[in-house]
Amino acid sequence: MSFSLWISLLTACVVISLTPGAGAINTMSNSLASGWRRSLWGIIGQQLALIIHIVIVAAGVGVFVARSPAVFAAIRYAGAAYLVYLGVRMICARPRAADPSEPVSVVPRITNRAMLVRGFWVNLLNPKAIVFFLAFIPQFVRIDAPQLPQYMLIAGTVMAVDIVVMWLFFAAAARPFGRFAATARGQRVLNTVFGALFVGVAGLLVFIH
Structure with a gap:
């Protein structure tokens, strides 16, 4: 990949990451619940899901998902249901008494592993991400060059x-x-x-095609 093409990839990744979505909402809620430093665990979980999305596209499975209405719908509704679950759980959460020595909790405190798992599922159960990567990644891959190094560079840039x-x-x-x-x-x-933001994103996932 040429440097100019990589700069284009980098710019596109910045714009995409700055676009608010379920991942951003999850990250902000984790930061409020467990502190800025610990919120990194949820972000790591989200990156693991991105790796799987990229692998799916690289393996050609993304085309199958994009062209199979039943599979796409199943993943879409599962993702929406999970976001609704998170939203309702947050809305129904009882406020926790503030402790000056600890981060203020907006949602029930969860472990690092739980944040990682939640971040993973929030990003993974988003079929539109697979379709997006399916349209996005090929623009930066040269078919006449080794594929693995190119996908590794793309994955590293996207995640970083x-x-x-x-x-x-x-x-x-x-x-x-x-x-x-x-x-x-x-x-x-x-x-x-x-x-409400989680539920709203779930609604967008279901009703916007």
Whole structure:
């Protein structure tokens, strides 16, 4: 891959990562719930899902998913149902008493592993991501050159950019709300807002084709 083509890939990745979605919402809620540093675990989970998406596209399975209405619909509804579950769980969460020595909790505190798993499923159960990568990745792959090094470079660039944007932009953007969430009323408001955002993204996933 030429340097100019890589710059185009890098620019596209930045724009894509900055586009708000379920991953961004998940990252911000993790940051509020468990602190900015620990929110990285959820971001890592999201990157593992991106790797699978890229592998699916590279293996040609993405074409099958994109062209199979039944498979696409099954993944789409599963993803929407999972986002609704997260949203309802957040809306119904009880505010936790604030402890000055700990991060303020907006959702029930979860372990690093749970954040990683949740981030993984939030990104994985998004069939539109597979279709998007199916249209996006081939533009940066030369068919007359070895495929593996190109896909590794693409995957590395996509993941590096997404980690930086998610952690240093979306997770960091949630930090100013920490003081607001120090009260039970503030926590309920943020629970409702982030829960509604999850449900809203689920609706978009189902109804927008």
